[in-house]
Amino acid sequence: MRSSIRSAVGLVAAAALGAGMMLAGTAAGNGNGNGNGLGGQPATASQIYLDEIKDYGVCRGLDPACYNEWGNGWVEGEQKRILIWSRTAGPRHAHLGTPLAPGLNPPLNADNVAQAGLKAWAEERGIAVDYTEDLASFSRLNNYQAVVFLSSNRDTLDDTAQTNLMQYVRGGGGFVGIHNAFGAEYHWEYYEGLLGGANFYNHGPNRDGTVETINGRDVSTSFLPETWAFKDEWYNLTPYPSFVNVLLEVDRATSEATVAGHGESHPVSWCQYYDGGKAWLTTLGHDAAAWTAAPLPGDEFFKRHVMEGLESAMGIKPFCAA
Incomplete structure (x- = not known):
């Protein structure tokens, strides 16, 4: 709805x-x-x-006054670069595949389809990509215009990494949270706020649904039809996102919304300014086919939605248009 x-x-x-x-x-x-x-x-x-x-x-919230232009956003002539973080400290989604070897940019396994897919999509747009699941490599974040948490769940960061992320965001960095990034850092309220004051509660089975475009003015939604088909395990959230710019929702019947998390509306993508930085967020992306060439209704919409949102968080394109 x-x-x-x-x-x-x-x-x-x-x-x-x-x-x-x-x-x-x-x-x-x-x-x-x-x-x-x-x-x-x-x-x-x-x-x-x-x-x-x-x-x-x-x-x-939605006011750009919350953004700190302290050097972590992209500027003309600068190399575009992101970091993909997919470390899991709990159940691991199939689209992430086998845990990555230590270090920065280790060889990807055949089943690391989400990391490989996002890396390829970014490189198509001239964006250099580093990726890791090694806490020792979660550093030098100021080298990136965006840090992408790709289904990186549970206590994915240690104390040092938490500090690194917080300082990066405060310096005007871009944060992109995808799918089970909402199942991470339950005991760190700063991260919960970064997600828009939201956290994963539960979900129904992976199933077909109808996504509704709520805000068609943002760069990550301007190309989308009013409704479109997609398949996901539609997340229920509690806390529920607050003071954010809702971009997409899924119809209530599909989402199997819980009483605890949701009422008449069920957001699946939104954006906000947070503590000096920019945060673009989506609970979509469960199905491995969304990250590969395998057919999946709506996958081209999903791909462009993610990439336009990523570029907006980086500062390449306008961010979070209301």
Whole structure:
């Protein structure tokens, strides 16, 4: 079912109302000149947590004021480069195949179809790709305009890697989370916020569904029809994404939505600014055929959706148009 309350227009209106209410309330008059307690920094969504939605303590939402142009976004003339991170510390999706050998860019196995597919798609667009599942190689993130968490689940990062990711995002880096990236870092609230205040709860069986284009103005959706067929294990999420720009939903009957996670709407892709960086997110991508030449209805839509979203997070194309 199509969502309106979580559309970009609805969220901007809600943000304006919420911010006004907060500034008129207990947050006002704290002596720093802007009334938000953040020392003059932009607040946006952090001003409007009046409805029991968790505040992650960072600037996040749809306002580009939350972005820090500190050198991690792509600039004209620079080599385009991403890092694909697919380390799993729990159940491993079939599309990831056999765990990768240590180091940066180890030989890919025949069953590493998602890593190989995403790498090929990026290279088609002139984007250089590094990939790893080695914590020792999860470093020098400032070399990349985007870091892609590709179904990298459970406690995929150690303390050092968490710090590296946080500092990278704060410096204006791009983050792309795909499919079971939503099943990662359950005990790290910063990461939950990076996902849009959402986490994986459960899913129904892998099955055919109808995806609905909610926001056709973003570069990652502008080419999509209003509805299109795809096959996935449609994720139920709790917490439910908040103060984000919903791009795609799946119809409720297909999604087998749970009472805990979802009501009338069931988002599957969205974007937001977060703590200085850009985050583009999708729960789609379960079926191995989505990453290969095997036929799958909607796979060309999925491929372009991911790649346009990736380029927007990198700073190559406009980001998260409302």
